[in-house]
Each structure stands twice: as C-alpha cells, then as structure tokens.
Amino acid sequence: MLDAKLLRKDPEKVRSALTARQADISLIDRFAKIDQKWRALTFEADELKKKRNEYSEKVGQLKRSGSDASSLMEETRGIGDKIKGLEEEIRKIEEELNEVILYLPNLPHATVPAGSDSTQNKEIKKWGSPKQFAFKPKAHDEIGTGLGILDFDRAAKLSGSRFVVYRGMGSALERALINFMLDVHTKEHGYTEIMAPVLVNRECMVGTGQLPKFEEEMFKLKDDPFYLIPTAEVSVTNLHREEILPADKLPMKYCCYSLCFRREAGSYGKDVKGLIRQHQFNKVELVKFCDPAVSYDEHEKLTADAEQILQKLGLPYRVMALCAGDLGFSSAKTYDLEVWFPSEGKYREISSCSNFEDFQARRANIRFKKAGGKPEFVHTLNGSGLAVGRTFAAILENYQREDGRVDVPDALKPYLQKDLI
C-alpha cells in the first residue's frame, strides 16, 4: 500500500506515477476526500476522550473525598455517548478508506520503461542461442504424452482441464528439478530453505497484495477461512508479518518450494494445452527482506540467482524489463525471465523477479530497526527460481531428439542417474 503521508503531501506525484501504469487515478481524489473527513473526526473524538479522562479523574477524586459526583457523572456519560457515535462514524470511514488505499497499486520505479502493455517491455539481455533443429521440433505436451511421462487425459478425469499427471520419469524429472533448484539456491546463493503452508488466512493475502483486488483469481475454501496460495511469495513474505527485524540480520534470503494454485479466471482459451498454464503447479520461489538502501542491488542479484538455474540447465533465455503498464499490482520494478520454446519459436515467461519496495511491507507491517534508530519498513523482493512445470516443458522442447526422446541436461544427471528419457 502507498504511504498515506505521500498521498496527502504530494498527490500530483502519485497521479503522474499511476497514470504511467494506467491505474485508476480517481482513487487519489477519493482518498483525499475521505482522509480529510477521517482526520477531522478522529481529532474531534480525541478531544472528547481527553475531556472524558479529565472528568472521570475528577469523579474519582470527589468520590474519595465523600462528595456528590452525580451531576458530573451525568455529564461525562453524555460525552461517552458522543464518543461512541463518532467512533461508529470513524469505523465506517476507515472501511471506505481501505476500499481506496488497498486498491491503489504501487508506483513504478524511475528506471521502469514507459509503455502501456507487454509489447513495450524492453529486452535488456539475451543468453544462449536457440538450437537449430534438423527436424520440426514438437511441443512439450506432445513429447511428454508420447513418452508416457505426462498424462493430461487422466488428469482431466481426476480434476478437469489445466491439470496434469506426471508418471515415471516425468515425476522423477519434476522432483529432480525441485531438488536441483533448491540445492543451487541454498548451497551456492545463500538462501535459507523454507517449507510453509499452502493454505493461508486472508490477512496474508492482503499483506502481499493479492487481496482485496484479485479475489476472483484465488482458490478459497468454502467451510474454512483459508485461501490456497498462488505463489509461495505469500507464505514466505508473511513469515515476518507484524515483525520488527534486527537490521544486522538483513538481507534475509529465503527459498521455498511449494505448490501454487491459480483459478486462471479470465484466461479461458489461453494456453489450454500443456504445462504452461495449470491450476496447480510446482514452483521454487526466492524471497528477500532488505534495507531500502540496497534493494535495487538485491533485485539485480536475485534476478541473477534465478538466471543461474536457466544457465546451468543450458536453456536459452532473455531478460525483459516490464514497462510501467505491464507491472504487477504490487511491484515497483519487475524483470521477467523468458525461456526459449522451439515449438512456438518464441520466448515465454518462466520467472518474474520484482522489487516491491515498501508496498508489501506497509500492508503486512514488516519493519526493521537499526541500533538506536526508529523502525522503518523493509523492502521486499521476490522471484521465481523457477516455475518448475514451465522448466520441465522447456527441457522437453530444447533437449528433444527427432525420435521423441529427450536428453537429460548435464546439471540434472546426478539427480536422475540417466542420460536420456
């Protein structure tokens, strides 16, 4: 969430920043109006409370000295009733305020390219070169089905579309990828491994910015107050919700394997085949909590850590800086890693690495304190390191042979004990 003080002090700055990312700027004026009302009413209530405290004190003194306090008590009761009325009003206004401030997206960082949609994202790096196939490369779902390691038909029997069953070497490859990614991040990049709940409460979802705006994109339980996480970012970032972290512990770096669940409402007909867009998928997520002064350095490093997985797997990719109009709701700056898919002849997103600055920290109240200093909000960052299903798909496509079999990338041979699938 945005800093209320900034919204009061410099609404024009917010207006221009949010215009750049095509957000609803009418919320800014609504905020000003409601906020002003809130300030006036809370001030009035505070003044009355002061009076009530003074009068109650006097009642106590009178009673102790044996005097009659009934008229003062009567008057104080009136003040109390007024306070109650005001507080009822304030509660309503706070709800209105939340309706506005929780729906305002983050401001793009100065280095974010201008643009209104994904066509204006900027390529800033390319690694590896797509392999030239002597035959027409097949799509990953065709390869996987052909090898008997992916079974979409039976998954549909269990759960419907956008689900998959991994079988035999398919299951082993998925598991190997998870272990490989976790090993690299923990042993080479210094992240602490986390395994966390995939069912979380509403506060968590608000803390990282999925709610209240994106309710219809989340799976939620009917009989219990839980949501299924769309990414481990939710569980891991909320680990430190309502905490003040010691400054010397920063940056805190976590990696977490989890299942992720997405309703994919509104993406009917998009990527209906294959592993690309599933309701349930595996992902290894990287999350950092850091001092605002270094968050953009940490962002570059986190992106490089995610890139390492692609490099070790020998998968060609490019790094895209998302333009302002394509940024996610909570993000101030995002790099997407896009991996090469030979069957489509194009790069597709496999990781999204974002700096949220203090946007999530403010919602989730995650702060840090330097010795002798005041608590400040941390900056939170995260990125996929990587989406496992999409990595699986990319390996099948990039390492396929003409006979439909797939070479195992060198980095995975120790995990699979095989050269060929």
Added chain:
RNA sequence: GGAGGAGUACCCAAGUGGUUUAAGGGGGCAGUUUGCUAAACUGUUAGGGGCUUUGCCCGCGUGGGUUCAAAUCCCACCUCCUCCGCCA
C-alpha cells in the same frame, strides 16, 4: 470434537474498578568511578496514529460490551500448554 489452564513491554513478572502517567527485576543503551575488565551507583529503554505538537489520544492476545472510569467485570474469537477422543 470434549474438559481444564494460560496470554502484561526485549525477557521474567506484580497488578481483581480510580495518583498505574503499567510496580519490581533481568537484559540492552548512556554516564560516573576505574590502568583494563568486572562490580557498584545514576539515568534511560514497547510500538503506533492524529493534530490546534512544551502537549494530547491510543496501548496489557484480538474484537465488542458494561461503567463517570477497564489490564482488572461481561461476551465472542485467536494462540499456546495439559488431558480425553479421532486421525496420516
């Protein structure tokens, strides 16, 4: 699911309706003393919001309620502990 018990600040803990503006201790920080360390002594130490900022309001797990006045009384909920039942 059932029956009990507990939740006070960085930690331990006192406090069952009114000088409690949350006692006391530990720890931390600052200072005095000291060749250095320790000890002793003194001071200080939860976080947050607002404004008409020498101040005021909020604050004792969370949210309501009772009362002139709530850490204290009432209701609901949350978390942890003990036991019973069920369970991978």
